[in-house]
Amino acid sequence: MRYKTVPGLNDTSIFASDGDKITPIVVQAALELVSEGAQLITCNCGYSIRFQQAVRDAVDVPVFLSSLLLAPFLEMMLPANQALGIIVASKSELTQDMLVASGLRADIGRKLVIAGLEDTPVFGNGWVRAEGDLDVGGSQADLVDTAVALQKERPDIGMLLLECGDLPPYAYAVQQATQIPVFDFTSMVEFFVGGLVRKPFTGLI
Incomplete structure (x- = not known):
C-alpha cells in the first residue's frame, strides 16, 4: 500500500x-x-x-475515489419498499452533481435519505470545523445518534452508507445500534482487493 x-x-x-x-x-x-x-x-x-x-x-x-460510488450498487440491491441512508460529514456540501457523478439516478427521490454530521457537538467540531482535540468516543456517539435518529425518522432505510473517510472506525457501533447493513469506503477497497488477490477454493463453509 x-x-x-x-x-x-x-x-x-x-x-x-x-x-x-x-x-x-x-x-x-x-x-x-x-x-x-x-x-x-x-x-x-x-x-x-x-x-x-x-x-x-x-x-x-x-x-x-469516493464511497459514494457504492450508492448505486447498494440502492439497486434494496427491495423496492426500502431506502438507502447516507451519512455525510456535511450535508450542505453534498451537491446533486456529486450524486450524479457517483452514478445515482437523478430521479431517485425518496429512495435516498441523507443526514449530515456538521451540527453534531463533537464530530462537527473536531472533524468538520477542526476545532479542539480528537474525541474518539464522542465522535462515535455523534455518529451512532445520527444513524439512530435517521432510522427513527425513516424506518424504511434498509442499508446505511458512510460517506466520510473518517467514519469507518465507528461503523461497527453504527451497525450494532441500527441492526442493518453498514458500508463505508473500506468496504469498497476490500471488495476490489478480494477480486485482485483471490485465494484457492477450499469448499463452502
Whole structure:
C-alpha cells in the first residue's frame, strides 16, 4: 500500500466553487502512484467524487475515489419498499452533481435519505470545523445518534452508507445500534482487493 499527499487539497479547496482547478494536482498524484506500482487508486474523502472522472481518464488502473460510488450498487440491491441512508460529514456540501457523478439516478427521490454530521457537538467540531482535540468516543456517539435518529425518522432505510473517510472506525457501533447493513469506503477497497488477490477454493463453509 502506498500513500500520496496532494498539495493544496483540503476542506477549503475541495468545496470551493473553483475547486476544479486542483484537479490536475490530484491527477498528478494518481499518476505518480501508478508509476510506483499501485494497482488501484482510492481516496479517503467522499467528496473527492468530483475528481473521479478526471483521474479515471488519466490512469490505466481502477479508480474509486469516493464511497459514494457504492450508492448505486447498494440502492439497486434494496427491495423496492426500502431506502438507502447516507451519512455525510456535511450535508450542505453534498451537491446533486456529486450524486450524479457517483452514478445515482437523478430521479431517485425518496429512495435516498441523507443526514449530515456538521451540527453534531463533537464530530462537527473536531472533524468538520477542526476545532479542539480528537474525541474518539464522542465522535462515535455523534455518529451512532445520527444513524439512530435517521432510522427513527425513516424506518424504511434498509442499508446505511458512510460517506466520510473518517467514519469507518465507528461503523461497527453504527451497525450494532441500527441492526442493518453498514458500508463505508473500506468496504469498497476490500471488495476490489478480494477480486485482485483471490485465494484457492477450499469448499463452502
